[in-house]
Amino acid sequence: MTLPCTQRDGLPHAVFLRRLAGARSATSGDARLGNGAFLALRLVDRLGPGRGAAHADVFRYQHAATERACRELPGDCTETSHLTGVVRAAADAFQEHDARIVVPALFAYAHYLENELRLEEALDVLASLLCVADERLGQPDAIAAHLRVARVNRKLNRFAEADAAYNIAGELATTVADIHGAFLSRVGRAISVQARGNLAAAEQSLREIAAEAQGVEEREIQAHAEHALGTTLLFRGQIADAIVHVWRGFELYEDDASRVRALGDLGAMLLTVGEVTAAERALVEVVRRGSGMQDVVSNAVVELMHCASFRGDRLGFERWRAACETRIPTMPPNILADFYLKSGIGQARFGRFRRAARLLEQAIEVAGKAGMHELVFRSERIRDGLRDCQPGGCSVLTAAAEPGESCESVREVSTSLAQLGE
Numbered sequence: 001m002t003l004p005c006t007q008r009d010g011l012p013h014a015v016f017l018r019r020l021a022g023a024r025s026a027t028s029g030d031a032r033l034g035n036g037a038f039l040a041l042r043l044v045d046r047l048g049p050g051r052g053a054a055h056a057d058v059f060r061y062q063h064a065a066t067e068r069a070c071r072e073l074p075g076d077c078t079e080t081s082h083l084t085g086v087v088r089a090a091a092d093a094f095q096e097h098d099a100r101i102v103v104p105a106l107f108a109y110a111h112y113l114e115n116e117l118r119l120e121e122a123l124d125v126l127a128s129l130l131c132v133a134d135e136r137l138g139q140p141d142a143i144a145a146h147l148r149v150a151r152v153n154r155k156l157n158r159f160a161e162a163d164a165a166y167n168i169a170g171e172l173a174t175t176v177a178d179i180h181g182a183f184l185s186r187v188g189r190a191i192s193v194q195a196r197g198n199l200a201a202a203e204q205s206l207r208e209i210a211a212e213a214q215g216v217e218e219r220e221i222q223a224h225a226e227h228a229l230g231t232t233l234l235f236r237g238q239i240a241d242a243i244v245h246v247w248r249g250f251e252l253y254e255d256d257a258s259r260v261r262a263l264g265d266l267g268a269m270l271l272t273v274g275e276v277t278a279a280e281r282a283l284v285e286v287v288r289r290g291s292g293m294q295d296v297v298s299n300a301v302v303e304l305m306h307c308a309s310f311r312g313d314r315l316g317f318e319r320w321r322a323a324c325e326t327r328i329p330t331m332p333p334n335i336l337a338d339f340y341l342k343s344g345i346g347q348a349r350f351g352r353f354r355r356a357a358r359l360l361e362q363a364i365e366v367a368g369k370a371g372m373h374e375l376v377f378r379s380e381r382i383r384d385g386l387r388d389c390q391p392g393g394c395s396v397l398t399a400a401a402e403p404g405e406s407c408e409s410v411r412e413v414s415t416s417l418a419q420l421g422e
Contacts, residue, residue, distance in 0.1 A: 013041045013128075015120045029074045033083070036073050039066045040086045041125065044106070047090060047099040047132045059094050063087070079116075082109040099132050103141055107148075114152055117294040117330040122152050143172045143181040150188050155295070155332055157370045159192050166192070183213060183221040187228060194232045197374065202232045223252035227262055234269055235374075240407050243269045247413045260289050264296045268303045270414065271310065273407075278414035280307050285420065295335065298327045302339045309346030317346050333370035337363050341379050353386050360386075 011017070019034025043066045046059045066087050073080040085105045093101035106129040113122035126149050130137070137145070150165035166188045173181030186209055194202035210225035227249030233242035243266065250262035267282035286300035301323050308316030324339050331339065344359030360383040367375040 012045060013038050013124055015124050016041070029077065032069075032073055033077065033079050036066075036069050036080075036083050037121070039069050040083045040090070041128050042066075043087060043090050044102060044128055044132055047093050047102060049134055063091055063094075078112065082112050085109075098136075099134075100136055100138070100141075103129055103133055103137065107141075107144070110148060112292075114148075114155075115292050115294060117298075117332060119152050119156050119332065123149065126152070139172060139176045140178070140181075143169050143178060146172065147181070147184055147188065150185075154188065154192055154195065157195070157333060157372070159196055162192050163189060179216065180218060180221065183209065183218055184224070187221065187224045190225075191228050194228065194235070199232055199236050203229065203236070206232060219252055220254065223249045223254075223258065225249075226252060227258075227265070230269075231265060234272075239269060239272050240410050243273070243410050243413055247416070256289065257293060260286055260293060261296050264290075264300050264303075266413070266417070267300060270410070270417075271303060271307055273410055275410060275414050276307055276310060278417050280304065281417055281420075283307070294327070294330055295332065298324070298331055298335050299338075301327065302335065302342055305339075305346060306342040309342075309349045312349070314350055317350070321346065333366055334372060334375075337367040337370065337372060337375055337379075340366060341375065341382075344379075345382065348382075348386060348389060353389055357383055357386055 016034045016038040020031045023031035023034070025031065043059075043062055046055065046062060070080070070084050070087055073083065082105070086102065086109055089102040089105035093099050106125055110122045110125040110129070113119075113125060126145055130142075130145055130149075133141070146165045146169035150162045150169065153159075153162040153165060166185045170182055170185030170189075172178075173185060186205070190202050190205040190209065193205065206225045206229040210222050210229060213219075213221035213225060226245050230242045230244070230246030230249060233239075233245060246262055246265050246269065250259055250266065253259045253262060263282045264286045267279045267286065270276075270279035270282065283300045283304050287297055287304070290297040290300065301320055305317055305320035305324055308314075308320055321343055324343070328336065328339070340359045340363035344356040344363060346356075347353075347359060348356035360379050363379040364376050364383070367373075367379065
């Protein structure tokens, strides 16, 4: 989890100042947004407990300066709206002597940053929320905040921090008999177990959660468990069963965001068993419907590039590869490593073996730093096999990267996917 009051880098909210350091100029839109976020969150800090009587004048002065800075932010930007909302809510919270008033605005901003894959920044906002509201934060909001902290850490492959936050959320939920929150904590911990490679334990946990959730009619929890069970079975090599479970999760989900995420995973799995047309149908739907979900769309674009190389469509491969390149700055390590791997596979399929080897080296480096050992092993196996490849044929790709054969249950899912757009 993040350090108290977001002082991981010594200066509160320094993560937002990195935008200034990385911007082409101090007046660029991204630089101004980074500075605006820094100022807005420093204003929120003023709502924390233990402030003296002289604090009122300081807050009013700081609020006026922050408002002026927000008026200079890009007017057509979603982030500007979030920052303006945070500043307005902070002023209301100060006026009413109730820091809880700013909590919804901070939740919304953190959610936006997470979807934009600004994960460190999302953690900073969530840490501000927990620090400022402190013991005044209601139990439902505290549970939601710790679950969100856990999820963002999990996306960053910080599994120890994710587990700690999931445990806190689970304990809080149990204390107030929040069955839904307790279930979400269990699902999150099971996904962390999966990500660290203990697939048998993850599968057992998720099957238990899915059955229990069905018994108490927790449809959303059952959907999450079925979806996560599907991805676990994929890693265990049980691809057909994986597809069936993810499809079951898709059918159970009621919110669009979760359904889009399930479609993204289905697309990747369907390609694995050679259902290329169905895979592309699902993935194109993700790109179309996944606005504001950068990680899901980035994954889908990578898989569409992979589909094109499998079909021998060099033009399509280059088009999707170029689309991936534009997303590299916002890709977390798992997506970036996967992009380099599948880009390398594509280059090898088109006979560009030297370029393929360089890309696979990049995949190994990124995956190694992130602790993704299975992806390192897979990339090394393909890279080493390239030495024996000849133009027009490469046995290592057939063994490690070519789709397998479909089966009846998978074809049924493909048929159901074909009816989505009708």
